[in-house]
Amino acid sequence: GTQQFRKDVEMNPNDTDESVWAFLCEAQTVGFEQARKQLMKVGFDPRPVMGSVYALYRGDDDAKYIDILEGLYKKGGSDAFYASLYLGLYYEAKAEKDNAKVWLLRSVDSNYGKSSNDYMTDLARVHVSRRQWRNAEL
Numbered sequence: 001g002t003q004q005f006r007k008d009v010e011m012n013p014n015d016t017d018e019s020v021w022a023f024l025c026e027a028q029t030v031g032f033e034q035a036r037k038q039l040m041k042v043g044f045d046p047r048p049v050m051g052s053v054y055a056l057y058r059g060d061d062d063a064k065y066i067d068i069l070e071g072l073y074k075k076g077g078s079d080a081f082y083a084s085l086y087l088g089l090y091y092e093a094k095a096e097k098d099n100a101k102v103w104l105l106r107s108v109d110s111n112y113g114k115s116s117n118d119y120m121t122d123l124a125r126v127h128v129s130r131r132q133w134r135n136a137e138l
Helices: 002-011 016-030 032-038 048-058 062-075 077-093 097-109 111-115 119-130
Strands: none
Touching (some): 002 016, 016 032, 048 077, 077 097, 077 119
16 A cells, blocks of 8 residues: 555655555554654645644644644534544554544544545445444445
């Protein structure tokens, strides 16, 4: 997975999502801190959630960006889904299973997570189901 995401960033150096997904793959193989050091640089992302996700994963100020993402979660809509999804994945990369579970369940339980046809909501449901955190219907 890492090679695919890294190649995608080479093609589009402003692709925050691909950089984050490369990090998530690498965290499993080289560890969280090393993956953080290897996080690919991308340009400015105007989306509040993804800009904050990138700053959090990069290690700019964990507490600050966790607070920002928790605030975006409270706003509802797609921001709630994406903030909780990427917080859950962040905690999972850090091997904080309990926090990961809380936030990933929030992503699938959000209104957007339940009602959107966005393929990322399917990804979240499969992720939760594979970990047997809930008997999600797929």
